[in-house]
Amino acid sequence: xxxxxxxxxxxxxxxxxxxxxxxxxxxxxxxxxxxxxxxxxxxxxxxxxxxxxxxxxxxxxxxxxxxxxxxxxxxxxxxxxxxxxxxxxxxxxxxxxxxxxxxxxxxxxxxxxxxxxxxxxxxxxxxxxxxxxxxxxxxxxxxxxxxxxxxxxxxxxxxxxxxxxxxxxxxxxxxxxxxxxxxxxxxxxxxxxxxxxxxxxxxxxxxxxxxxxxxxxxxxxxxxxxxxxxxxxxxxxxxxx
Amino acid sequence: xxxxxxxxxxxxxxxxxxxxxxxxxxxxxxxxxxxxxxxxxxxxxxxxxxxxxxxxxxxxxxxxxxxxxxxxxxxxxxxxxxxxxxxxxxxxxxxxxxxxxxxxxxxxxxxxxxxxxxxxxxxxxxxxxxxxxxxxxxxxxxxxxxxxxxxxxxxxxxxxxxxxxxxxxxxxxxxxxxxxxxxxxxxxxxxxxxxxxxxxxxxxxxxxxxxxxxxxxxxxxxxxxxxxxxxxxxxxxxxxxxxxxxxxxxxxxxxxxxxxxxxxxxxxxxxxxxxxxxxxxxxxxxx
Amino acid sequence: xxxxxxxxxxxxxxxxxxxxxxxxxxxxxxxxxxxxxxxxxxxxxxxxxxxxxxxxxxxxxxxxxxxxxxxxxxxxxxxxxxxxxxxxxxxxxxxxxxxxxxxxxxxxxxxxxxxxxxxxxxxxxxxxxxxxxxxxxxxxxxxxxxxxxxxxxxxxxxxxxxxxxxxxxxxxxxxxxxxxxxxxxxxxxxxxxxxxxxxxxxxxxxxxxxxxxxxxxxxxxxxxxxxxxxxxxxxxxxxxxxxxxxxxxxxxxxxxxxxxxxxxxxxxxxxxxxxxxxxxxxxxxxxxxxxxxxx
Numbered sequence: 062x063x064x065x066x067x068x069x070x071x072x073x074x075x076x077x078x079x080x081x082x083x084x085x086x087x088x089x090x091x092x093x094x095x096x097x098x099x100x101x102x103x104x105x106x107x108x109x110x111x112x113x114x115x116x117x118x119x120x121x122x123x124x125x126x127x128x129x130x131x132x133x134x135x136x137x138x139x140x141x142x143x144x145x146x147x148x149x150x151x152x153x154x155x156x157x158x159x160x161x162x163x164x165x166x167x168x169x170x171x172x173x174x175x176x177x178x179x180x181x182x183x184x185x186x187x188x189x190x191x192x193x194x195x196x197x198x199x200x201x202x203x204x205x206x207x208x209x210x211x212x213x214x215x216x217x218x219x220x221x222x223x224x225x226x227x228x229x230x231x232x233x234x235x236x237x238x239x240x241x242x243x244x245x246x247x248x249x250x251x252x253x254x255x256x257x258x259x260x261x262x263x264x265x266x267x268x269x270x271x272x273x274x275x276x277x278x279x280x281x282x283x284x285x286x287x288x289x290x291x292x293x294x295x296x297x298x299x300x301x302x
Numbered sequence: 303x304x305x306x307x308x309x310x311x312x313x314x315x316x317x318x319x320x321x322x323x324x325x326x327x328x329x330x331x332x333x334x335x336x337x338x339x340x341x342x343x344x345x346x347x348x349x350x351x352x353x354x355x356x357x358x359x360x361x362x363x364x365x366x367x368x369x370x371x372x373x374x375x376x377x378x379x380x381x382x383x384x385x386x387x388x389x390x391x392x393x394x395x396x397x398x399x400x401x402x403x404x405x406x407x408x409x410x411x412x413x414x415x416x417x418x419x420x421x422x423x424x425x426x427x428x429x430x431x432x433x434x435x436x437x438x439x440x441x442x443x444x445x446x447x448x449x450x451x452x453x454x455x456x457x458x459x460x461x462x463x464x465x466x467x468x469x470x471x472x473x474x475x476x477x478x479x480x481x482x483x484x485x486x487x488x489x490x491x492x493x494x495x496x497x498x499x500x501x502x503x504x505x506x507x508x509x510x511x512x513x514x515x516x517x518x519x520x521x522x523x524x525x526x527x528x529x530x531x532x533x534x535x536x537x538x539x540x541x542x543x544x545x546x547x548x549x550x551x552x553x554x555x556x557x558x559x560x561x562x563x564x565x566x567x568x569x570x571x572x573x574x575x576x577x578x579x580x581x582x583x584x585x586x587x588x589x
Numbered sequence: 590x591x592x593x594x595x596x597x598x599x600x601x602x603x604x605x606x607x608x609x610x611x612x613x614x615x616x617x618x619x620x621x622x623x624x625x626x627x628x629x630x631x632x633x634x635x636x637x638x639x640x641x642x643x644x645x646x647x648x649x650x651x652x653x654x655x656x657x658x659x660x661x662x663x664x665x666x667x668x669x670x671x672x673x674x675x676x677x678x679x680x681x682x683x684x685x686x687x688x689x690x691x692x693x694x695x696x697x698x699x700x701x702x703x704x705x706x707x708x709x710x711x712x713x714x715x716x717x718x719x720x721x722x723x724x725x726x727x728x729x730x731x732x733x734x735x736x737x738x739x740x741x742x743x744x745x746x747x748x749x750x751x752x753x754x755x756x757x758x759x760x761x762x763x764x765x766x767x768x769x770x771x772x773x774x775x776x777x778x779x780x781x782x783x784x785x786x787x788x789x790x791x792x793x794x795x796x797x798x799x800x801x802x803x804x805x806x807x808x809x810x811x812x813x814x815x816x817x818x819x820x821x822x823x824x825x826x827x828x829x830x831x832x833x834x835x836x837x838x839x840x841x842x843x844x845x846x847x848x849x850x851x852x853x854x855x856x857x858x859x860x861x862x863x864x865x866x867x868x869x870x871x872x873x874x875x876x877x878x879x880x881x882x883x884x
Contacts, residue, residue, distance in 0.1 A: 122768055127688060158770035168765045170780060181769040184779070233769065309774045310685055316677035317686065320748060321697035323741050324704065327712045334715060385605020392602055404606065406865075411613060413864025415802035417830040418853045422616045424837050425623070452612050485595040506703075513705030515805040520837060540707045544808060546714070551722065560715075563708050570703045578696065 070097030072138070073241065073271040074119065079133035080295075081114060081123075088114050090295030092133070096288075101263060101272040103286035105279065105300070112275040112292050113165075116243045119273065120160040121146065121153060139240060158185055161234030161270075162243040166250050167226035169218035169233075174210050177218045177229060181237050196236055203269070204232035205262050224255025231262065235269070242266065244274035248281065260285050328567055334551070335560030347561050352526040359558045363528045365565065367443070367536035370529055371518055372511035374447035375454060379511075380504060383455040387462035391492060392484045405463065411456035420520035423449045428521055435533050441523035444532040450517045458507045465499020466492050502577045509573035513566065515540040539566055620857065624850025632851040633657065648817055651844065653852050655818050659826040662819045663732065663807070664800045667739035672793055675744050679751025679789075684777050702745035710806035713738030717810070730811035733822040738806045743796035750792025754785035757874070791870035798863035802856060804830040829856050 072095040081089035088111035096102050104112050117123040118135060136143045139159060146156055158181065169177050178197045187193060197214075201207040206228040210221070218229055227247060234242060244263070248256035263272060263285050276282050282289055289300040338344060350360025386404065393401040427449060432440025469492050477487045493500075515538075518524075523535025524545065537545075539562045550556050634642045635651035642649050649655055682691055713734050721728045728734075758781055766776040782789075813825040814835045829852055836849030 120768060122764055125764065125767070154770045154772045154775075156770075157768060162768040164761065164765075164768075166761060168761050170762075170765060171784070180766070180779075181771075184766065184769060184771045184775050237770065306772050306774050310681075313677050313681035313685060316674050317681040317694055317748075320674060320678045320701075320744050321694045323744065324697045324701040327701075327704065327708065330712060330716060330719075334719075381601075382605045382609045385602045386609050388598065388602035389606035392599065404610075407610065407613070409868045410861050410865055413798060413802075413861040414613075414617075415804075415830060415856050415860050417802065417804045417833050418620065418857050419616065421833050421837050421849065421853050422620050426616070426619050452609070452616070455609055483595065485599045489595060489598055509703055513703070513707075515705065515707040516834070520834070540705055540805070543707050543711050544805060546711070546809065551718070559711065563711050566705050566708050570705065570708075571700050574696070574699045574703045578699065 070100055072096065073098035073100075074138075074273075075136050075143075076118075077134040077136075079118065079135065080131070081111065081118065082130040083111075083114070084128050087295055089118075089292075092295075092297055094290075094297055096271065096273060098138075098271050099267055100287040101267055101274065101285055102288045102290065103282040103302075104273065104275045104290055104292055104297075105277070105282055106292040108277065110292055111295070113245050115292060116162070116245055116273060116275055119146070119241060119243055120157050120162055122157075122162065137241065154184075158237045159239050160241040160243065161237065161239035163227070163230050163234050163245065163247050165246040167223060167230050169221070169226050169229055171217070171219060173215045174218045174221070174229060175214035178233050178236050181233060185237065197232075200232040200236035201229075203235050203266070204228045205258060205265075206232055222255070224251050224258060227251060227255070227259060228262065231259070231266075235266070238269070240270055242270045242272045244272065246275050246277065249277065256281070328564075331560045331563045331567065335557060335564055338554075338557050338561060341554075347558060351528060354555060357554075359554050361539065361542065361558055361562055361565070363526055364537050364539045364542045364562065366528050367518075367522070368512055368538040368540070370443050370532070370536060371446050371450060371522060371538055372508055374443065374532065375450035375511045376504070376508055377451075378448060379451035379455045379458065379507065382451065383458035383503075383507075384462060384500070386455070387459050387466065388488055388493075390459075390463050391466050391488055395484050408456045408459040408463075412460070416453055416514060416516040417520075419449055419453055420516045423517065423521045438533060439523060439535065441521055441535055442533050443522060443529055443536050446518050446522035446536075447532070449521060450511055450514060453514065453517060454507045454510050457510055458503045461503035461506060462496070462500060465496040465503070468499070469495045498580055502580050505573050505576050505580070509570055512538075512569055513540065515544050519544050617857070620850065620853055624847070624854045627847040627851035628854060632848055645818065650815075651848075653829065653832060653848055653855075655816065656827040656829045656832040656852065657855070659732075659812070659816070659819050660801055660829045663736055663739065663826065663828055664797055666732070666736035666822075667743070667800050668793065668797055670736060671740035671743050671747055671796060674740075675747025675792075675796075676751050676789060678744075679748045680755065680777060680782070682748065683752045683755035684773065684781065698745040698748050701741070702749070705805070706742055706803055707805040707809070709738055709742050710809040713741075713806070714809040728823075730809070730825070731821075731823045732811055732819055732826045735807045735810040735812060735826075736822075738810050739800045739803060742803065742806055743799050746796050746799065747789075747792050750795070751785070751789050754788025754792075754874075755781055757788070758784050787870055788874055791867045791874070794863050794867040794870070798860050798867070801863070802830055802860045804834055807831060808834070 075095040077093050079089055079092040080087065104115060106112055114123060118131065119137070123129055123131070134145060135147060136145050137160070144151065170180060175197055178200055179193050182193050182196060198207060201210065206225060209225060218226065221229060248259050251259070260281060266272065283302070286302055289302045291298045291300050338347060346358070346360055348360070348365070349362055350358050352358065352360055352363055386408070390401050390404045393404070423445065428440040428445050431442065431445045432438060473491050473495070474487055477491055518538040519541040522538065522541065524537045524541055525535035526537055529536040543559050543562050546559055630639055631652065633639070633652045633654045634649050637647045637649050637652070641647040642654050682694060686694065714730060717728055717730050717734050762780065762784065766780045771779070807828055808831055811825055812828045812831045816825045816827050819826040833849055833852050833856065836845055840846045840849060
């Protein structure tokens with residue numbers, strides 16, 4: 062139902078000869094591919110084989126892990142300009158503001174709901190209270206959370222249910238209006254109902270950004286994704302969506 | 303990005319400055335102590351007695367005194383601490399509250415100031431030892447070593463219990479499942495697996511015993527003669543530095559204090575390195 | 590299995606454990622028995638009215654008020670010197686520096702932590718004398734020299750507790766802010782440091798305790814038996830532990846000896862409270878970390 066013929070898609074991310082090493086172990090082996098704009102690409106495959114690692118290649122979050130090495134070229138098109146995100150000139154915090162990420166377990170910071178969503182704005186140096194309040198509301202609406210929390214924005218975020226926490230984290234990633242959203246098994250810590258809400262949300266978010274997600278659940282992937290690719294033995298193999 | 307760079311530089315400066323303090327201490331003492339080497343006093347320093355009247359400024363008696371007191375303190379303190387730690391381990395299963403109480407007491411003991419131990423030692427332990435030895439001042443190696451044993455034991459106890467706690471739970475549960483008694487668990491599983499930790503604790507405690515000033519200064523009597531027995535008064539390297547009276551850089555007497563400082567510094571570095579090497583090898587062996 | 594060896598182990602453990610407990614109980618019991626009677630306002634202020642002493646209207650000669658004040662000022666100065674440097678170095682070690690450098694720096698801090706305090710005191714003393722001879726003829730051992738030397742003494746504790754508190758933060762929380770575009774310092778200052786604060790506080794409390802109890806460092810760097818209240822950073826001062834030490838070796842009368850017991854009880858209570866507080870915070874933290882580690 063969400064399928065779009067692949068030939069009409071415009072690439073958003075291109076990967077050339079990407080290899081990734083964890084210690085002496087080759088996690089990704091000379092991968093070259095591209096990911097289409099406003100598509101949901103799902104990466105599936107057995108666990109522990111580097112799917113999450115592949116996601117962190119696009120926001121360079123792996124660089125904090127010791128003993129890890131990468132080679133190859135990764136470019137993302139922001140507007141009409143292709144940027145090599147591993148070029149020395151690349152501004153890392155700015156990159157991560159345009160490439161949002163949501164993790165497997167919800168990770169709200171120990172502060173209020175509103176402060177959590179506003180946090181990235183403050184990091185980016187936005188200070189106008191009016192602007193912050195407006196963007197927080199937009200992000201919470203986009204994450205289907207506004208109606209549930211609008212009366213208790215100052216409540217502690219860790220008091221929310223698991224599904225709400227995860228949507229809060231999605232709202233927090235959305236508040237900077239990222240062009241790419243990386244999701245690392247976003248529903249695996251949630252029950253079916255909460256997972257359903259998030260699946261629905263992802264399909265809506267496609268209009269705003271390009272989504273790469275990692276998932277175990279094949280039925281979920283088939284409901285949501287435009288393209289399914291399997292990571293096996295360090296290579297990507299296309300599967301029917 | 304510029305602000306980030308400034309912050310990182312500041313933090314690095316703090317780390318470097320802190321690390322350089324220990325180098326600086328060594329360098330400064332070596333620089334001021336170096337004339338001893340130039341004057342060919344090095345041999346005399348470590349072999350001769352301290353007889354300022356005859357122009358002899360050897361620190362041999364202090365080295366002997368330090369080794370006597372520290373070794374004896376360890377001799378008394380080690381079994382006490384190991385037993386205490388073993389008791390904590392033995393009572394964890396059934397009398398958990400007692401075991402926790404013992405640990406709490408050991409923690410509180412680390413906070414008892416040495417000067418307080420020394421103070422009580424002078425008025426309680428010294429007269430007792432004097433009567434027991436039937437003469438003398440009671441200020442002797444034995445008094446200092448007994449008191450020092452109590453001072454260094456909490457360090458050892460906490461180190462031992464920590465290394466006992468690192469023994470994998472599965473091992474302990476295996477013994478439980480075989481119907482093992484707590485004593486069997488301790489003897490056949492916990493102790494053999496903690497030998498390295500016990501060794502580290504011993505070295506660390508020896509370092510602390512040698513580095514302690516107040517106990518020896520207050521109850522060992524500070525005589526500068528080479529001690530012949532445990533009932534003799536003795537002076538440690540630390541007490542010798544504490545009793546500094548001259549501040550004349552040209553005098554041999556003052557220069558020898560730097561030699562004392564360097565010996566202590568060298569011993570400290572040795573203990574820290576030993577513990578570091580032992581600890582790291584222990585970690586490497588663990589999968 | 591050797592039944593006898595097991596029996597001996599159990600008996601030995603009980604004997605050793607109770608002997609050590611007994612020794613500590615006797616030492617502290619004796620102190621309390623002898624000194625409890627002297628815990629009154631005369632201990633602090635002697636014959637001077639407390640109000641007069643506190644408002645600095647009259648000097649206290651036969652109470653320990655000047656020593657208490659001296660210790661407080663000394664602790665305040667040395668901790669405020671050491672805490673910023675120690676926390677900064679700890680942050681650098683945990684969050685910025687490469688693993689190799691971390692090991693090398695760590696080794697230096699360990700050496701400093703194990704250096705006998707008398708050696709650090711002697712270092713402070715001889716540097717002061719050296720400067721007195723060469724650059725600053727008016728510099729003598731004084732409050733400032735003591736505070737600096739004590740700061741060196743507690744620096745490694747602060748660095749290590751800060752480092753350990755930061756390194757104990759789970760990876761999930763650690764990468765939250767960077768994934769949202771935080772710079773390294775933003776992550777440290779807004780997420781990691783607030784989270785590590787309790788650990789850092791426990792290290793600071795430990796440092797306060799160490800500064801308050803240490804005698805060896807200050808006895809060479811400026812503490813004197815009678816200086817009155819601390820007046821200047823560049824003058825001598827009194828301190829509680831040194832007061833106890835001097836009383837033990839040269840008390841003039843029963844009154845002074847009783848004051849010595851009283852002072853010992855005060856230092857004892859102060860330090861044991863600080864140390865247990867620090868341990869309590871750390872065990873809370875450890876339990877919280879263990880609770881999180883469970884699925």
